[in-house]
Amino acid sequence: MSASPPARPRPGLGFDRFSGLYLWALIIIVFGIWVPDLFLTMGTLHSVAAQQAIAAIVALAVLVPLAAGAYDLSVGATVNLATIIVTVLQADKGWSMWPAIGVTVVACFVIGAVNGFVVVVLRVNSFIATLGAASIIAALQSIVSGQRQPLPPTSRAWSDLTQREVLGFQIVVLYMLVVAIILWLVLSQTPVGRYIYAVGGNAEAARLSGVRTGTWTWFSLTTSATLCGIAGVLYASLSGPSLTFGGALLLPAFAAVFLGSTQLYPGRFNVWGTLIALYALATGIKGLQLVTGVQWLADLFNGVAVITAVAFAVWRQRKARSKRDATASRRSKGTGGAEVDVGGVTPASGQQPAAVR
Amino acid sequence: MTPRELVERADGAGPLPPSLLTRGLSKSFGLTRALTGVDLRVDAGTVHALLGENGSGKSTLIKTLSGYHHPDPGGSVEVGGQPLQAGVASSAYDLGCRFVHQDLGLVDTCSVADNVALTTGFPTRCGAVRRKALRRRTEEALQRLGLALDPDTLVGGLAAAERTGVAVARALADADRTSVRLLVLDEPTATLPDTEVKQLLAVVRAVAASGVGVLYVTHHLDEVFEVADDVSVLRDGRKVVTTKARALTRRELVEHLVGGELEEVSAASDSLPTAHAAPVLRVQDLSAGPLVTANFTVRPGEVVGVAGLTGSGRETLLPAIFGAIPRSSGRVQIGDVILAPGRPDRAIAAGLTLLPADRVRLGGVMSMSARENLTLPALRALWRAPRLRRRLEVAQARTWFERLDVRPRGAVDAPLGSFSGGNQQKVLFGKWLRCAPRVLLLDEPTQGVDIGAKAEIHRQILSAVEAGAAAVVSSSDYDELVALCRRVMVLRDGRFVAELSNGALTVAEVAREALGSEDRAA
Numbered sequence: 102m103s104a105s106p107p108a109r110p111r112p113g114l115g116f117d118r119f120s121g122l123y124l125w126a127l128i129i130i131v132f133g134i135w136v137p138d139l140f141l142t143m144g145t146l147h148s149v150a151a152q153q154a155i156a157a158i159v160a161l162a163v164l165v166p167l168a169a170g171a172y173d174l175s176v177g178a179t180v181n182l183a184t185i186i187v188t189v190l191q192a193d194k195g196w197s198m199w200p201a202i203g204v205t206v207v208a209c210f211v212i213g214a215v216n217g218f219v220v221v222v223l224r225v226n227s228f229i230a231t232l233g234a235a236s237i238i239a240a241l242q243s244i245v246s247g248q249r250q251p252l253p254p255t256s257r258a259w260s261d262l263t264q265r266e267v268l269g270f271q272i273v274v275l276y277m278l279v280v281a282i283i284l285w286l287v288l289s290q291t292p293v294g295r296y297i298y299a300v301g302g303n304a305e306a307a308r309l310s311g312v313r314t315g316t317w318t319w320f321s322l323t324t325s326a327t328l329c330g331i332a333g334v335l336y337a338s339l340s341g342p343s344l345t346f347g348g349a350l351l352l353p354a355f356a357a358v359f360l361g362s363t364q365l366y367p368g369r370f371n372v373w374g375t376l377i378a379l380y381a382l383a384t385g386i387k388g389l390q391l392v393t394g395v396q397w398l399a400d401l402f403n404g405v406a407v408i409t410a411v412a413f414a415v416w417r418q419r420k421a422r423s424k425r426d427a428t429a430s431r432r433s434k435g436t437g438g439a440e441v442d443v444g445g446v447t448p449a450s451g452q453q454p455a456a457v458r
Numbered sequence: 459m460t461p462r463e464l465v466e467r468a469d470g471a472g473p474l475p476p477s478l479l480t481r482g483l484s485k486s487f488g489l490t491r492a493l494t495g496v497d498l499r500v501d502a503g504t505v506h507a508l509l510g511e512n513g514s515g516k517s518t519l520i521k522t523l524s525g526y527h528h529p530d531p532g533g534s535v536e537v538g539g540q541p542l543q544a545g546v547a548s549s550a551y552d553l554g555c556r557f558v559h560q561d562l563g564l565v566d567t568c569s570v571a572d573n574v575a576l577t578t579g580f581p582t583r584c585g586a587v588r589r590k591a592l593r594r595r596t597e598e599a600l601q602r603l604g605l606a607l608d609p610d611t612l613v614g615g616l617a618a619a620e621r622t623g624v625a626v627a628r629a630l631a632d633a634d635r636t637s638v639r640l641l642v643l644d645e646p647t648a649t650l651p652d653t654e655v656k657q658l659l660a661v662v663r664a665v666a667a668s669g670v671g672v673l674y675v676t677h678h679l680d681e682v683f684e685v686a687d688d689v690s691v692l693r694d695g696r697k698v699v700t701t702k703a704r705a706l707t708r709r710e711l712v713e714h715l716v717g718g719e720l721e722e723v724s725a726a727s728d729s730l731p732t733a734h735a736a737p738v739l740r741v742q743d744l745s746a747g748p749l750v751t752a753n754f755t756v757r758p759g760e761v762v763g764v765a766g767l768t769g770s771g772r773e774t775l776l777p778a779i780f781g782a783i784p785r786s787s788g789r790v791q792i793g794d795v796i797l798a799p800g801r802p803d804r805a806i807a808a809g810l811t812l813l814p815a816d817r818v819r820l821g822g823v824m825s826m827s828a829r830e831n832l833t834l835p836a837l838r839a840l841w842r843a844p845r846l847r848r849r850l851e852v853a854q855a856r857t858w859f860e861r862l863d864v865r866p867r868g869a870v871d872a873p874l875g876s877f878s879g880g881n882q883q884k885v886l887f888g889k890w891l892r893c894a895p896r897v898l899l900l901d902e903p904t905q906g907v908d909i910g911a912k913a914e915i916h917r918q919i920l921s922a923v924e925a926g927a928a929a930v931v932s933s934s935d936y937d938e939l940v941a942l943c944r945r946v947m948v949l950r951d952g953r954f955v956a957e958l959s960n961g962a963l964t965v966a967e968v969a970r971e972a973l974g975s976e977d978r979a980a
Contacts, residue, residue, distance in 0.1 A: 290845040292837040299834055302823035309782050309820055310835045310889070311806040368825055368873075 121364040121374065125381035132388035139391045143269060151271040153383045155336050158277050159347075160354040160361075160375050161284055162328035167358055168288060168370045169321040170301035171220060171227035175212070176329050176354060178238035180347030183209055183333020185246045188342035191254035198258050206330040212238060213326025217319030227322070246344065253341040263338040273335055280328065285372040297321055298369065353399075356382065356407035363413055382406055474502040475539030477640040477671025478523070478555075483533035485518050492518040494695045495533070500640060500671040500688075502538075505662060507682045507703065508675045509715060510692035511936075511969070516675055519692070520644055524557050525550045538639035554639035556629035558646060562621055564628075566614030571596040573613050574628045599631035600624075602668065603661045619654030622646050623661045630665065641665055642673045645768070647681060659685045677767050679708055679973055691715055716936075716969040735759070738928050739779075739810070739897045744788030746778035747771070750952030752788070756897065756928045761919065763939035764932040765968045766949030773815065775949070776899040776932050780812035781805050782820070792897060806835055809896030813886060813903055815932075817879065821886045824875030828864070829855040831874050832889045858888040863914050880911025887915055891922055898922060898929040904938060916942060936965045936972075950974050 132140040139145070159176055166173045183205050190201035212234070219230040253259075265272045288294035299307035300314045308314045329347075336346055360382070361375030362368065386399045478500040485493040493515045500506040510516045521527045523535065525547035535542040543549035564573050571592050575581075581591040596609035605623045613621060630638050643662065647655050655678075662685050666672050674686060682689055682703055690700040691714040699714050737755035744752040749771030756762050766772030777783040779790050781802050790797040792808040802812070814820035822831045832855050833840060840851050855870040862884040864877070874882055883903070890898060900919065904912040919942060923929050933939050939946050945959035948971040956971040958964075 286844060290848075292841050292846065295830060295834065295837055295846075298826060299823050299830075302825040303819075306814075306820050306823050307834070309780075309802050309812060309814060311803040312834065313803055 121377040154273040154277040158332040160357040162325040163354045166321040169297045173325045175231040175235040177347035177351040178235040179329035180333040182242045184337040209330025213323035217322040221315040360410035479536040484530040504687040505672045506688045507686035514692040515695040562625040571609035619657040740791040742789040746785040747774040763943035763946035770949040771952040811890035811895040812899040815902040829870040880907040936968045
């Protein structure tokens with residue numbers, strides 16, 4: 102067998118890894134021809150970039166636990182709670198801006214720590230744990246807000262936090278890029294990232310390689326909640342407190358992350374793939390909205406995107422696995438090991454957490 | 459009165475056609491011949507035991523019968539006198555072949571009755587399940603096998619032998635029961651406690667008494683003498699003997715199993731010096747799962763082998779030492795460090811490494827690249843804040859590819875899953891060598907690996923040991939143990955029963971001890 106080399110797996114530079122970029126370009130060209138004076142403007146560029154910046158931070162928040170093989174469905178609720186806490190502390194309690202932001206982010210960190218505890222120590226499936234957490238967080242939000250939308254703080258510093266422009270872009274775009282660069286560094290350039298992907302790829306094999314799987318799962322959920330805290334603060338400063346904003350972000354975030362996992366490094370949840378997917382989708386939605394003027398397109402688009410992305414990822418995996426099976430049955434001398442090996446592929450390998458399949 | 463006589467008399471019109479008749483059955487995988495011209499005859503109403511060491515072709519034979527494998531042209535298979543359509547799964551079923559595999563395929567959270575009905579169909583009225591009829595039908599199916607089980611109990615709550623019994627009942631409980639000709643049981647007792655084996659053997663006898671031919675695949679010699687009418691032995695893909703169980707002694711059976719390879723001396727193990735240094739690995743009173751107790755020490759420069767059948771505790775020994783699975787008691791010490799149970803990270807830090815037997819599930823992260831797998835346990839050496847030193851990592855990976863002869867040579871960034879089994883194993887072996895371990899635990903290091911890779915891995919084990927490490931090799935391949943090890947410890951029923959070294963260390967002797975043949979020469 103050593104004579105027959107496995108197929109060179111390095112993906113081609115064509116449609117495979119960069120299909121998102123091609124798609125994005127195609128969308129821009131189509132709408133550029135269709136409605137050039139509405140679509141091909143700096144205004145459109147700036148508004149898409151800014152509108153999606155906070156959604157992008159939430160998508161990155163979802164990305165980290167997914168890379169470690171855990172779902173965080175509580176991101177939306179955490180973002181909402183953060184907008185309320187940071188607003189109430191300033192407007193109702195009279196705190197100044199930075200302490201309020203600090204407390205908000207720490208509160209979200211604690212939410213993540215509790216999520217991590219439930220998943221790692223109590224061993225509750227992350228899907229269920231964070232679904233439950235989302236409901237609890239929603240209740241907390243009602244308690245903190247007293248069931249009413251708080252008035253936005255009036256301080257100058259507070260609105261200056263986000264309502265400034267850099268090179269024509271709102272500064273949140275810059276914040277988002279900073280978060281993305283830090284996450285990219287951590288996930289792809291440090292041991293921490295390796296450990297997280299190893300846990301997501303095959304938790305038991307990672308454990309037997311000396312990786313502290315529990316620690317990194319906990320870390321990923323905590324990071325996720327903390328990022329949501331930051332996203333919530335930025336949103337509150339940009340648009341005011343919201344009781345509902347976060348909930349609407351959950352699906353687009355997952356859609357972007359799953360679609361992103363088919364890009365750049367196929368099969369791996371990655372930062373730049375996620376951003377490409379998010380902005381390609383957002384551009385398409387923006388263009389269609391400019392043409393048709395209807396509002397329900399975003400929901401439709403994101404729903405279709407998440408299903409398509411996961412179906413594509415699963416199909417990819419199946420293809421890779423059937424190739425592996427062929428290898429396995431050739432090497433088997435009929436000791437029964439081959440069949441067991443092949444069956445063992447299912448739960449362990451691949452980046453998609455179990456519930457996706 | 460044997461069951462066969464019963465059947466012939468009940469039939470009245472002479473003997474039934476044999477339940478299974480194969481002539482010249484062969485199966486090749488590429489250039490490897492897994493089965494060569496096997497002739498096998500299982501008569502109706504008899505239990506025919508099929509024995510063979512690992513890799514002798516038993517599983518291939520069964521998979522060929524079930525239609526999973528397509529046999530080589532030239533051979534023929536008949537079931538109950540009807541020719542089997544080669545490679546067609548439904549053909550085997552239609553002709554009355556039923557299979558019960560080691561993994562029984564029962565749903566633990568469903569009741570016995572529901573499990574049986576999942577394959578045979580639920581009796582319904584207007585779409586609703588007729589619970590009483592289902593219960594009665596299941597009870598009958600169980601009673602025919604002498605099983606007194608409540609059909610409403612959950613399968614998850616049953617003893618192991620009862621579960622196997624339910625699987626057998628399900629295999630036989632068809633709408634038209636008389637159509638079942640052949641029942642194939644694949645190592646049904648491998649994971650059964652001794653106390654429950656008898657119960658299962660009674661079930662097997664009951665099946666044969668009803669006129670079905672039973673092909674009983676096993677590792678355990680005792681069962682052969684207890685339940686089988688006929689015995690066939692496979693070795694290296696060929697059938698070496700078929701005989702009456704009554705006419706056979708235990709010693710003869712062992713000789714058939716291990717063959718003529720009696721006094722094989724290995725150059726490799728003789729050349730290794732046994733160091734006189736203090737032991738680097740001490741295992742005291744270790745017990746975990748089927749492993750009752752293990753006590754041993756290993757010195758630097760030593761390769762120690764562990765042999766034993768499935769269920770002897772061999773599979774749990776190395777994972778329990780390493781902390782991959784929990785241990786119920788005992789102490790493990792590396793040098794001066796006492797290892798905490800269940801903490802592979804600390805074991806690795808102390809200089810202990812484990813190459814697990816199940817490469818895909820436990821060995822590597824198949825979705826990550828070979829390079830990332832290689833460096834996973836000792837990443838810190840590559841870390842210079844804020845980034846990993848990618849270029850150094852690639853260079854190291856290339857060096858290891860070179861050293862272990864991993865093919866294709868340049869593919870350090872390919873996902874591990876895309877390599878062949880042997881090359882995957884080399885990468886995982888390199889991952890541990892890179893940690894410069896004091897003790898290497900190697901669980902089936904060359905399972906499912908081609909000959910070239912196997913030799914390479916053996917060379918690497920020996921060179922690591924020459925450099926001062928110690929190695930413990932657990933393997934079901936006795937040739938491998940004899941070739942690699944200075945001494946081999948044999949596990950049987952959860953305890954070490956023998957330690958073989960020097961002249962006593964032969965493949966045949968290891969096999970005899972593992973099988974536990976009582977009348978072996980003194």
